[in-house]
Amino acid sequence: MKTNPKIVRKIAELRSEIANFKQRESGKADSTVGFVPTMGYLHDGHASLIRQSATDNGLTVLSIFVNPIQFGPGEDLDKYPRDEERDIRVASDSGADIVFLPSVEEMYPRRRVTTVTVDDVTDRLCGASRPGHFDGVATVVVKLFNIVQPDRAYFGQKDAQQVAVIERMTQDLNIPVEIVPCPILREEDGLALSSRNVYLSPEQRQEALVLSKSLARIPEWIAEGMNATRLIASLKDFIGQSPLADIDYVDVLTYPDLSPPDGDMPLFETDSNLLIAVAVRFGRTRLIDNRLLKPTEVGAYICSAK
Amino acid sequence: MKTNPKIVRKIAELRSEIANFKQRESGKADSTVGFVPTMGYLHDGHASLIRQSATDNGLTVLSIFVNPIQFGPGEDLDKYPRDEERDIRVASDSGADIVFLPSVEEMYPRRRVTTVTVDDVTDRLCGASRPGHFDGVATVVVKLFNIVQPDRAYFGQKDAQQVAVIERMTQDLNIPVEIVPCPILREEDGLALSSRNVYLSPEQRQEALVLSKSLARIPEWIAEGMNATRLIASLKDFIGQSPLADIDYVDVLTYPDLSPPDGDMPLFETDSNLLIAVAVRFGRTRLIDNRLLKPTEVGAYICSAK
Structure with a gap:
């Protein structure tokens, strides 16, 4: 049209x-x-x-x-x-x-x-x-x-x-x-579309895939019974393997009120929407990406993993 | 209607x-x-x-x-x-x-x-x-x-x-x-209408007239060539003669940007609107009143006083 x-x-x-x-x-x-x-x-x-x-x-x-x-x-x-x-x-x-x-x-x-x-x-x-x-x-x-x-x-x-x-x-x-x-739109290889992607060098562009790849692991990690603290640590570990990635934040919050979910509880037991959000610098370029999960989706991971 | x-x-x-x-x-x-x-x-x-x-x-x-x-x-x-x-x-x-x-x-x-x-x-x-x-x-x-x-x-x-x-x-x-x-509406004796007037005791009600009376002197004081500082002092003196009046503020500002007018200049020379505003407590009741003058009005005072 x-x-x-x-x-x-x-x-x-x-x-x-x-x-x-x-x-x-x-x-x-x-x-x-x-x-x-x-x-x-x-x-x-x-x-x-x-x-x-x-x-x-x-x-x-x-x-x-x-x-x-x-x-x-x-x-x-x-x-x-x-x-x-x-x-x-x-x-x-x-x-x-x-x-x-x-x-x-x-x-x-x-x-x-x-x-x-x-x-x-x-x-x-x-x-x-x-x-x-x-x-x-x-x-x-x-x-x-x-x-x-x-x-x-x-x-x-x-x-x-x-x-x-x-x-x-x-x-x-x-x-x-x-x-x-x-919804977020992505390149075929998973990189979230952003006007700032043009800043990336070819090497940075390749390493930037660590954002979407780390977020793709979330269902599996939630199914393993991770709480918020462990999920954050796992994401940071994963992203940290990329030598060019300089992590700004990795966080897990309820959505849309953006407060930390209940302490030690495995995330699959949560009854709120969950936002898992990351911000990572590659050189002077700061990229963000996230995954938003509804309670039914969160629960589904443990069901499908069982 | x-x-x-x-x-x-x-x-x-x-x-x-x-x-x-x-x-x-x-x-x-x-x-x-x-x-x-x-x-x-x-x-x-x-x-x-x-x-x-x-x-x-x-x-x-x-x-x-x-x-x-x-x-x-x-x-x-x-x-x-x-x-x-x-x-x-x-x-x-x-x-x-x-x-x-x-x-x-x-x-x-x-x-x-x-x-x-x-x-x-x-x-x-x-x-x-x-x-x-x-x-x-x-x-x-x-x-x-x-x-x-x-x-x-x-x-x-x-x-x-x-x-x-x-x-x-x-x-x-x-x-x-x-x-x-x-425009401000007033009682016959000059007191500006306010929902808070009901708080006033009969004595306070009587003394509260000092607000409108002080503002009524402004044309004459401006015609005398007062600058902002002197006008503020004159208003404070006038209001201060009322024993029940507890002055919160008396100020002269340009309007609507509410900044102090140019230092020592006689106010009749100003080319901005002028707001002369007072706030005075009587007991626990805080009353406000003001006078807003356009440049032509400010100038008119000196002309009519000459």
């Missing part, structure tokens, strides 16, 4: 395009607006979000904005990869109707004094490694939601903590948007 | 009432929604906001919610005056169509981890005296805006800093709501 998306760079123009659509389609079944917020350099993971939105909604808005306030000092804001022309092609191939490409000045026209902070679910994982990161994410997502006013917004489950933060914020602030998490 | 307002206590019901109105009135001139958020114990000041909204909009939603998160420890949350029956009468007499009366559980059904913080414009005045107060205000206003999704929201200029905080937050977060500040 190739489209010829309208390119919009100004907030006022975007609002007016969306208002026109809503007025035109008012009362029709297909009058909902889907929204896919991204930082661009789109890959098939993003394309899958756009396609899902285009399937679910009458209008799909894709935003591409490298949000400076979610980058810390020394992070990769300046060298974050950009390719507007290619992004618009991906948007078109995937079914986007509008591509919103605001400048930093358009999004932050004066000194910003308002911040949206989400505590608790940001204490661990990327929240701990990247202080202030999720304040920046939460603030820009609230801004974009207020600009687009979508019915549904699509986020990749690869940033599982980001999804948890945005779901919680949306509930806490009564934002009338349905958050739709979408 | 007496109305028979619908009383709504649940968020879902309110959303559905407003959606019905919008669908019914879609395309008509009078299809806008006006919103008056209050903490109840309504006085004529609130009534004037409701009347203004009823004049401007097809539907007026009044909310009454004593928001616990904007009260500090030791403040008057528990004894904040409440009178639901009378409030509904005032709402009806003033033209409200819907009165939203949520419980604390309805607004905060689970541990809230999301906070909206506004820096800078909260550094002084009530922001300095009541740490965390404006985080609580900003957070509940974002929630209420997301629930009601009004076209316009009405706030009393008596809480001038609150108006500045909400205007700034609305801009920073791209909230599609027009903020409409409305």
Whole structure:
């Protein structure tokens, strides 16, 4: 469903395009607006979000904005990869109707004094490694939601903590948007798709497979009766065998509240969703990956292992 | 324009009432929604906001919610005056169509981890005296805006800093709501209307006139060539003559950015709006009042005094 998306760079123009659509389609079944917020350099993971939105909604808005306030000092804001022309092609191939490409000045026209902070679910994982990161994410997502006013917004489950933060914020602030998490997309060899993968040297690219490979061992380890502490240690051991891997974190948490599961209990006895998340540096490139298990899935491992 | 307002206590019901109105009135001139958020114990000041909204909009939603998160420890949350029956009468007499009366559980059904913080414009005045107060205000206003999704929201200029905080937050977060500040209403003797006036003993009530009386001297003092420092000192001297008055703050700031005006310059030379704001305790009751001057008004004082 190739489209010829309208390119919009100004907030006022975007609002007016969306208002026109809503007025035109008012009362029709297909009058909902889907929204896919991204930082661009789109890959098939993003394309899958756009396609899902285009399937679910009458209008799909894709935003591409490298949000400076979610980058810390020394992070990769300046060298974050950009390719507007290619992004618009991906948007078109995937079914986007509008591509919103605001400048930093358009999004932050004066000194910003308002911040949206989400505590608790940001204490661990990327929240701990990247202080202030999720304040920046939460603030820009609230801004974009207020600009687009979508019915549904699509986020990749690869940033599982980001999804948890945005779901919680949306509930806490009564934002009338349905958050739709979408599955991680992977290369054929298992590497999770990421705009940052382009930073990797061929050797790093090869060793980066240790993330998905370690996560693939989880069912077997849970079936063996591991508790959270042992599972974390096993994952760290596995990843540590890669000489180029510099582990940032490996953690096992309940989902979506992101708190540690009950102490010594074998994980197959847990009755919560479990998020097993890893962040590993290869040189200066930091990659994340995760696996999200429902209680029935967790239980199934021990059954199938018996 | 007496109305028979619908009383709504649940968020879902309110959303559905407003959606019905919008669908019914879609395309008509009078299809806008006006919103008056209050903490109840309504006085004529609130009534004037409701009347203004009823004049401007097809539907007026009044909310009454004593928001616990904007009260500090030791403040008057528990004894904040409440009178639901009378409030509904005032709402009806003033033209409200819907009165939203949520419980604390309805607004905060689970541990809230999301906070909206506004820096800078909260550094002084009530922001300095009541740490965390404006985080609580900003957070509940974002929630209420997301629930009601009004076209316009009405706030009393008596809480001038609150108006500045909400205007700034609305801009920073791209909230599609027009903020409409409305003038302070006063008793015949000059006391600014406030739900907290009921706390005052007859003696305190009499002495509380020192607030409006001190503010009434401002034109004359500015015409004399006072700078900010001298104006603040004169106001403090004037208020200090009341033995029951315990000054919390007296300040002169530019508006709406709430920063100190240029040092030694006579105020009649300023080219910004000026907010002159006072907060004074009488016993355990803290009252606020203010005067907002446009540059032309400030200049007019010297002209008329010459």
